[in-house]
Ligand code: HEM
């Protein structure tokens with residue numbers, strides 16, 4: 001267990017320029033966490049598409065681009081602030097800043113400029129509501145989660161998960177310039193999905209987080225506690241995932257697809273709970289059920305939103 005009383009702060013020791021001169025396009029792209037934001041952007045596009053009225057195709061594309069750039073910019077600010085801990089963890093040491101391929105100030109300027117650009121363009125192209133939620137999500141992820149919660153509480157993900165849950169509301173607001181039950185339900189689904197998504201990964205990345213002094217749940221409360229929390233949140237998620245059906249915003253297709261996905265997620269969480277490897281309170285890094293649950297979480301969210309799209313758009 002780590003001493004959580006003195007969270008690490010960025011030290012400024014990585015202010016070296018890129019190894020081979022200026023960073024290449026590859027480094028600039030890597031700062032945007034492209035793989036992670038692909039799913040974030042998909043949920044945002046889904047929020048826009050399930051709304052009763054669509055914006056024109058150019059405005060729709062600009063909205064998707066702004067969510068993409070805004071989420072990526074928040075990721076760049078996250079990587080700038082986390083450069084000290086990213087240099088300690090095996091999973092993140094290859095990132096452009098700790099690897100010395102990206103000057104740290106350049107990453108910060110890039111993140112801030114792209115954040116402002118994405119919000120202003122979205123405002124001009126759509127409305128203040130959509131732009132305001134995007135601005136709040138960027139602030140929430142880069143300041144509230146990254147600079148505060150991540151290093152100070154094991155509940156970091158539970159609260160910080162809100163940042164990644166806003167894109168469906170941004171998409172809907174871009175289409176409608178108003179809010180409704182369905183986008184709020186989509187927010188709640190992503191919000192409640194985040195703990196089982198992340199805690200599954202944190203079970204097998206626990207040593208890294210411990211080494212970096214980050215109070216992730218398995219580091220502070222142990223693996224058994226985390227396994228129970230994954231199961232509890234999975235149950236809550238499965239209940240909330242059916243809210244769109246209960247409020248008659250979707251039909252049988254979504255309900256069937258989501259019920260099957262829910263069943264699979266519960267089975268994953270039960271397997272994670274029953275994993276005996278840490279019965280002595282020690283978590284090993286080769287946690288196969290947790291690795292599977294993490295991958296399943298990604299498929300779950302993608303397919304659930306596909307179900308929603310099929311139900312609301314194709315079969316409407
Ligand atoms: C605070 C909330 C979240 C945390 C702390 C979190 C954490 C993580 C971490 C640590 C990884 C591994 C990334 C890597 O190895 O570079 C990851 C992967 C991923 N996350 Fe999350 N996540 C969160 C929310 C989300 C949300 C809201 C989405 C999408 C809606 C998402 C989608 C993904 C995807 C697609 C990957 C896989 C990336 C790959 O294949 O490399 N995450 N997440």
Ligand SMILES: CC(C)=CCC/C(C)=C/CC/C(C)=C/COP(=O)(O)OP(=O)(O)O
Nearest residue numbers: 036040070071074078137138141163164167
């Ligand atoms: C529109 C908008 C701003 C959306 C935000 C999107 C968002 C919150 C994505 C979160 C995804 C993510 C990789 C979190 C990891 O945080 P981490 O820093 O704990 O993970 P790390 O250790 O891999 O850096």
